[in-house]
Amino acid sequence: MLNKITETYKRGSIIYRQGNRIKGFCCVRSGIIKIYQTGFDGKEQIIRFAKVGDIIGYRSVISSEPACTTTEAIKDTVLCHIPTEILLNLVKNNGDFAVELMKLTCKELGEANAYITDIAQKTVKERLAEILIHLDEEFGEDTLGVLNISLTREELANIVGTATESIIRLLSEFRSKNYIEINGRKIKILDKPGLKHLANI
């Protein structure tokens, strides 16, 4: 990349807030970011995560609207910041870039639509099983088989769209049925086919 304005964010720090104007978009060099919306009662709903290679903030830049999400590093994160004009110029003058960015946006849109259907139709148990599978596929496992992303129970609840207590009860149900192994925030999937079956996927 030409413009190497890199920024470092500690775990827990906010990159930008819902409602803010953004002066560019960001490319993730390392770390993990959670992207969430804050609902009416202040509860957060995690929309997606961004990891190395992903970009964040481009939606607001393209729409020239305030950010509709808050982004927060959940691991120490390095970002590469790219100003608005460069993005718009690329879309306008570089056809291949435009197509690639369109593909990315369409992929996100497809995933969002699928998640609307899931959250509207599936039970909390099914959704949790599905999310565990997704996290496994997106972030992979370490050498011991433990998921490479570690989340609090509350964060899991904020993905699934349920209460923290429900996540706790379901996780221990999954553990007792040997679908997973739990060690604090470290989760290891023992029976992926079983979970997939539970999730109806």
Added chain:
Amino acid sequence: MLNKITETYKRGSIIYRQGNRIKGFCCVRSGIIKIYQTGFDGKEQIIRFAKVGDIIGYRSVISSEPACTTTEAIKDTVLCHIPTEILLNLVKNNGDFAVELMKLTCKELGEANAYITDIAQKTVKERLAEILIHLDEEFGEDTLGVLNISLTREELANIVGTATESIIRLLSEFRSKNYIEINGRKIKILDKPGLKHLANI
């Protein structure tokens, strides 16, 4: 438009099905289309509607993936069909078009994200109130104040993500509290501020 391959669809007919390959995208000349996904148990989840001026099917064309939604005319509809190559050429070679299409996609993405949060956090009652407001804003009212889109109870349920019976009970609750007036599938909003308050918007 250059390529006037118009097609007419009667109310109730399917334009394309989830899983199908699409050979182009469509621009709506008149009518209303419902766009939905079919969940695991066969229940449909309505993602959005398309009316005059909207386009459908472009996501699959851009992603070169099978359609992730089914589209069905809920009013007699006229479409203008545009082949894949033309869309891709436009994105690649016409910067302004690329930006506009990106804006459209980003708008849909923003709406989808907002709906994920709603459906995950709000009650059925809040969501129904919100949907009624949205339908009013998107399709408007006729001279008598009746919503310009008429849906079955089941379709309303498939937007809100609930059971048909719940919609029926809530609609009659709204009516008894003078938020709305109902006449079969004709709905007239009497107290928009009240509904907005109910919906937390």
Added chain:
DNA sequence: CGATGTTTTGAGAGGATTCAACCACAGTGG
């Protein structure tokens, strides 16, 4: 008029939330 699909209403079951109390643990400061 029968036939089919939609709308209603009732009752019961069940999933999920809420509230509350309790534990574990880390960091702080006296």
Added chain:
DNA sequence: CCACTGTGGTTGAATCCTCTCAAAACATCG
């Protein structure tokens, strides 16, 4: 060193929102 505080995790019990099932009333249409 230890009480103090805050955060995250756990568990139980009561409540409530929604769904499901069943049956009946209506509506529409050939």
